[in-house]
Amino acid sequence: MADILSDTLQAFQLILSGDPTIYGIVSRSLFFSGTAIILAILWGTPLSMFIAMKEFRGKTIIKTFFNTLIGLPTVVLGLILFLSFSRGGPLGFLGLLYTPGAIMIGQAILVTPILVSIGVSAIESVDPEIMNLAQTLGASESQAQIAVLKEAINGIILSDLASFNRAIGELGVVLMVGGNIEGGGIQTAVMTTSIARDVQISEFGLAIALGILLVLILFAINMIVVVARKGYYIVELAKPPFARFKRRRENKQ
């Protein structure tokens, strides 16, 4: 019990002292997962739009396939990626194994099913008349699709957020293709892999510090998104009374 207390105390000391090792790992985690999400959004959003808005044979199978992939054990995906990136593998010539590139691509692939599944259902829940409506107002097909996407924006943000949460908290893929390398040269250690290693070598203070920071970061990012969206509503809602007030003043004059 005393050990846990002293480890926790040490964790807070590490966090508050701005320990460069810890914050190096944290910033690397944020950078890798952030880049992975951007990558996943770049290919996942058009894919979601295509699946949700086009009618084609095998649409249900594709949707079920992505839903199934959400449950794919990360070590299985890690293994597939490891074999692909390893020297003898089909993508071995890229020399990506145990580099940040492998982590970012791995995380992006890992979160794509989440992004696509939630994204597709968000877009499909938009009133189908929106597409026609935009077109009757003069929109081209792509402009009308953007109008639909805007209507689904809440669900899209949710899918991006869920994907980021999954990516930054990911261990299996990152460990297998990144290797948790620290020190000089290429560094691939992120929060989750460092926690796993610290526990193995009984560095509980460091592990607890990283654990606390991981939860805090997730909470902060989710909070920022919620507040940003709420803020938008607050601004939107605040406008009418002010506008009414202004009109009343104008009328008096």
Add this chain to the structure above:
Amino acid sequence: MIVAELTDVTKAYGAKVVLDAVNLQIHEGEILALLGPNGSGKTTILKILAFIENPTGGEVTFQGEKVHFKNTEKVRLQSTLVFQKTTVFGTSVYNNIAYGLKLRKVPKETRNREVKKALELVKLEGFEKRNARKLSGGEQQRVAIARALVLKTRLLLLDEPTANLDPKNAGILEEVIDTVNRQNKITIVMATHNMFQARKLPHRIALMDEGKITEVGTPAEVFGKLSKNLASFAAVDNTFTGTAKATASGTSKVDVGNGVQIEVAAQKQGATAIFINPQDIILSKTAVKSSARNVFGGKITEITDLDSLVKLKVNVGKPFVVQITKQSFNDLGLCLNAEVFITFKASSVQVL
């Protein structure tokens, strides 16, 4: 001048033919009403004229040029459709109305001015910042009309523009339709179920039945040939056809079928079409003793919630549409399948 023309236009979904060799000319500056039962192809014609639906066969010309349906982006800027079911973007009223102007790259200042003017026209001044989804159904439909009007397209297409509106909102919209047609010379094609609208607003009426246009002419011409196009007229609320017999008391009784005989304050004989305004019908839970000559008992088969009103369909052997206030609806404690009576005066029955 002819704004648009359909020549032998056919539309089929698989084996189902929705439009069958339709020929129709739309003259510049006119209001043309499409009148016909549900599924007669009115909406499909409007969608083809809005260039969001491709015909399966035939030819469409717009402003003298043949429309190639593979590339309709340009012509679509000149024609706009307001749907029966109101759809608004989940954003402010301003963004809704400005959407089409933004697509046309209209500068912001002009955009603001035009949005303001359009809102004044539909009597929604100062609604710019309101969330469009939080407006009442009638207000949303007015936003939809303003959103179409602001584009000043050559062709304005309206699909049952007042079908789900209370009389106040419907009245505002009818006024707007009339104003933009007269003042801005906008050509309008509208599908309608409303007998008052069909008689009052359009310059010409095209009667439709089973994907075909059966008659085109001025309201006087078309209503003059009632018996020939009974099916199309039967689609209009509270419009019935039957055989009239004069009574000794100076009125007539029209047998509209299923044992329903409606007394009319006019001497009529033979085939007759009649119309009763839904607002002229009194609804009660028991038979009311009054001077009104027409009392029928039946069941409520459909309830539609309008803004401040409730539209009910009462089957008394023939379906009648009745409009009552929400307050009366609640006070009477009405529900589906409730037994009710409808009462109206012989003089409320209009002979067409």
